[in-house]
Amino acid sequence: MDETYLWYKDVPVVNAANYTLAGNGNSVLQTVNAYFQALKTKNTTASGKPVDQFSFTLSTVDLQNQQSGITSGYGFRRSTLTSSLPRVVRVLYVEQGSPAQLAGVTRGDTITSVDGVDINDTSSAGIAALNAGLAPTVANKTTRFGLVAANTSTPRFVNITSSQTIAVTPVALSTVITDGGNTVGYLVLNSFGVVSAEKQLIDAITLFKNAGVNEVVVDLRYNGGGYLDLANELAWMIGDASLAGKTFEKLTCNDKNNLPFCNTTSAFHQTSQGFSVAQGQTLPQLGLKRVFMLTTGSTCSASESVFNGLSPFMQVIRIGNTSCGKPYGFSYENNCGTSYAAMQFKGLNALGFGDYADGFAPHCAVADDLTRQRGDPAEAMLSGALSYIRTGACPATPTAADKGLVQQVLQGGDYAIERSPSEAVRIVRGVQWRQ
Template identity: 45%
Template sequence: MRTSNAPRRQALPLRLLSTSLATLFVLAGCGGGGGSPGATVSATPPASQQPPATTPPATGQQSVYDTNPSLLGDAFSNYWNLCAKPRTGVDANGKPYPDRQGSLLDELKFLRAWTHQNYLWYNEVPNTYRMADFSNPIDYFDVLKTTALTPSGKPKDQFHFTYPTEEWDAMQNEGVDLGYGLTFSRVGSGVPRTWIVTAVEPGSPADAAGVRRNDMLMRVDGVDFVSAGDNASVDIINAGLFPSSAGTQHRFSFQRSGAQFEVTMTGAEVRVDPVKNVKVIDTASGKVGYLSFETHNAVSEKELVDAFTTFKQEGIADLVLDLRYNGGGLLYVASELAYMVAGPAATAGKVFDRLQYNDKIGSDSPIMFRSTAYGFSAPNPVAAGTALPYLGLKRVTILATSGTCSASEAVINGLRGADIEVIQIGGTTCGKPYGFTPVPNCGTTYFSVEFKGVNNKGFGDYADGFAPTCQASDDLTRAVGDPAEGLLATALAYRTSNACPAPQGQSSARQLPTQLVRPLVKEIAIDRRSR
């Protein structure tokens, strides 16, 4: 079995953080504090809307490493696993923790040295911050990134975050997510808040409580979720939405068809199924395969192999790949997926995603279209080296929204680089041609952009996302996989006419989400290299 600690592309879904952590707003969802990917419920703007802090705090003394990090050299390994509070015992795989007694300064030096050597934009990291002014490594890591803005005014680096290592490993290797089994779309970022349920994991606490797609969140433990802005209320909301341990009960009010109802849900370790709705749709012009795919993690490798085996046996003529909620993950899984779509004739000898590092790392690293399974460690693994099934399609239809990100975008870009026609239905993707290798240290796993990915033709400039062939809304009034649901119906219509159908104007259909919000990632952000 292979463990996964490779390059990945991932843009994690947002989660809520307490108002005291508002400045640590990032991209994914997890418990435990700063830098975690997640959406922020607070009375202050998220960090992405605040001017970058470029002046140092008013206290403390700058060290030579603050002003000249090159003195640390590339020997970050000298500080790796030197921890202020070393863990004892063994990890989930039964291996002793590598932690050794160290200090907070050792942890900060590790982050500064690693960033200066590996961060894609290492020469744009401000050297005005003082290690002496930071009381924990996560706060320090949060400022170790470029403060540059894109031409449109967005932060150049929107993909800088952390995860508690234990949670990250559970999500990636076992597909386990501590929460209720809910995914939301968030319309806007301020008050009033509009969070709509987009997905409910089968068998989860939310499923058992009767929560359904298109329900709108109204109250959490008696607090007005839509309008609350004070710190005490926000703390209650966050505690309810993101339980810190299994077995904790919280009350929620939702609105459905204009009427409110209340449920009680108990936090649990929910096993998330990354591949859902595998089906064959019979049409007048042949069989169309369909599957919804939500995260490129270790668990998904076997499920994708099984899905494509079914499609090959059924002799499908076309494929609709639903990536509307897929925030990314392992690039090796993305490479395998693209190969299973295109087959050997179109991909032989071609690069799926070439990773371009900073000038210190030097040489590029190509990820080819993988024709055999990597063999990720997972509860139901595929044996390493197993030949992958393939369809040999010349075109594929992909359903996408702003929640389609990172490794999912690499699938689109990689297929186009191999001259496979990609028909994109829905909305513009998130725009993340960047990736990283998760770096664990002292109980926290750090995600810092290390590379940019380009396809076989050298293209990788899609920081503004891929625009759709046909624009359509995520129809939350119907189940994902229902042929009448907005995105899938548009895809099937385009297949028949080769033209975008006229908008149906359904008032009940929600607009495309501006942000996907998951309490914990399924993406998440990761091995072989991850995006």
């Protein structure tokens, strides 16, 4: 923290002796993390939020699983819209082939109970049961969920058994939509942090190219980031040949950090980088001059680098809500089974811009719509992009006839996905890890 940490000059004085196993559940990982978190800068952004909400530690085993596309739990991602009573907990999306999908859980479901405990239970035993059921720490835990589907009031109950080997599909959907004479490619990308994303992205762009799309909508609403090289590849594949040799991102570090990536400039990648496709393969390119990005407060880091990196060269139209604001990144350092992610660099685009710690505001403000599946042309955010493509303007304010739907959509406004800090990242490769 006193060498490569971006804000090393602002590290507070902390007594390491105060961080004991006894005070942290007799867990080495929890003790190390508590001390690590105490060392972070206390600086704030213009809006008052902490500058460094992002540095974290995790077990190296968990890191390796995450990067290989393996996660644990039930296979659905949720958001707590309201933590005060009455609590509202809804499902944002479900991993393909996961226990949750096999049990019939779907986007927009409201969780009403967990193992018979009402979601609004305030007793200590009830809260413990809710936490244990919603976030299982072991495999093969069967939990009974009470659910209510979007736009209905009828409860249903499903049993879901947890797993520690759920496969993550970074590209959740790639499809072609014909709308108003336009051929629109729609890409749902949940993560840049899984190596299989490279092949899946290439396959999706190839699909769009073969279909002759003239517009593309990239859905990054729940994408917390990942590898910068993969974000770079996607940016190149969206744009045209004029990006060749141009700067995608420059990484700036503190004044004494001599890690190899510091103060380096990355041009747009024209070939694959060897994640899940052989290195050096020519990437397909759509040749577009504008792109639509669907964003929320859960759009972080490497995701933000895509539209920041492209904006000097083409029109990038953001639909949705303000992104999370993370121009910072790191390379993992491993030591004795713990992986450390201290923010080590700030990313700048070709114009030298990287001051977006409070996020990128949308060009068109549209709430996330949990009443419809992603890919449904009537889903509010996708519909907003399609409307802009047809009319050249943001969608109109909803009419009185739409009031009921809109009130339901705006109940949470921007649904913050519940995930670990390790999923909101901007990662570079190539630095030797300490074992």
